[in-house]
Amino acid sequence: MDGFIILAQAAEAAPPVEESVVPMDFFWEQVTSLGILEALTFISFGVVCLLYGWRVFKILVVISFGMVGLGLGATLGDKIQGQNSQILGGLIGLGLMAAVAVPLMRWAVSILGAIAGGLLTSGIWYACGLTERYIWAGALIGVIAGGMISFIVFKVAVMLFSSLGGSALIVVGLLALLYLYPETTDDVKDLVYDNRWFLPVALMAPTAVGLIVQNKFIKGSKEWSV
Numbered sequence: 001m002d003g004f005i006i007l008a009q010a011a012e013a014a015p016p017v018e019e020s021v022v023p024m025d026f027f028w029e030q031v032t033s034l035g036i037l038e039a040l041t042f043i044s045f046g047v048v049c050l051l052y053g054w055r056v057f058k059i060l061v062v063i064s065f066g067m068v069g070l071g072l073g074a075t076l077g078d079k080i081q082g083q084n085s086q087i088l089g090g091l092i093g094l095g096l097m098a099a100v101a102v103p104l105m106r107w108a109v110s111i112l113g114a115i116a117g118g119l120l121t122s123g124i125w126y127a128c129g130l131t132e133r134y135i136w137a138g139a140l141i142g143v144i145a146g147g148m149i150s151f152i153v154f155k156v157a158v159m160l161f162s163s164l165g166g167s168a169l170i171v172v173g174l175l176a177l178l179y180l181y182p183e184t185t186d187d188v189k190d191l192v193y194d195n196r197w198f199l200p201v202a203l204m205a206p207t208a209v210g211l212i213v214q215n216k217f218i219k220g221s222k223e224w225s226v
Contacts, residue, residue: 021132024193031192034176042176046169050210053162054155054218060162061108062098069097110150113157116164117146120207123200155218163210164203171202 034042053060073093077086101108121142125135150157178188191198 021135022126027199028189028192031172031175032179034173036177036180039173039176039180042169042173046166046171046173049162049166049169050206051166051213052217053166053210054158054214057109057158057162058105060165061105061112062101064112064161064165065101065108066094066098069093069095072097106154109154109157109161110147112161113150114143114147116157116161117142117144117149119164120204121145123203127197127200129196159211159214159218160207163207163214166210167203167206170206171199 048056049060070090070093073096074086074090076093077089080089118139119142122135122139125138126132130138146157146160150160175188175192178184
């Protein structure tokens with residue numbers, strides 16, 4: 001907990017920056033677009049990923065790569081002047097990326113572990129109030145460190161990306177629920193936009209819990225294998 005307190009103090013002491021790189025508006029749009037049912041679904045699925053991601057990591061990897069393929073395919077399809085090309089491109093991209101992830105499971109997990117490391121270190125950069133223009137430098141450190149650890153200790157990659165993914169789903173779901181109540185709508189928005197330490201701390205705290213819990217579960221499960 002001392003690390004989270006340091007992040008908050010550093011963010012408050014740092015001077016405000018003029019240039020904004022972190023897509024806070026996009027994140028807030030995702031929060032405000034959820035209804036009660038969707039928010040509860042996010043929280044429920046997030047808890048499963050956070051605590052039992054080591055059990056279902058192969059499914060999570062296929063889903064993650066499939067979603068990436070869906071986005072890339074839809075983007076490319078949108079540039080083609082054809083009827084329903086965006087939908088078709090998205091479906092093709094989803095199928096291809098999901099299919100590739102299955103035989104290359106270890107590589108896919110390592111890539112997700114590296115991405116998770118980059119997200120964590122860029123979050124620390126953002127929370128400390130450092131210039132957003134160079135946030136890629138903080139992200140690069142995490143990508144390299146996360147990638148190296150993921151290739152050396154495979155289970156760390158599994159725990160890292162599943163814990164961070166579950167934490168993100170839980171945070172988005174909880175913020176969406178708070179936003180739906182008129183009494184807390186403005187407070188939640190101010191907390192997200194005006195306190196740079198809030199989102200990184202909100203993501204890292206459950207992630208740390210997930211890493212600890214999953215590590216205990218894995219040690220106690222003799223039949224678990226990668």
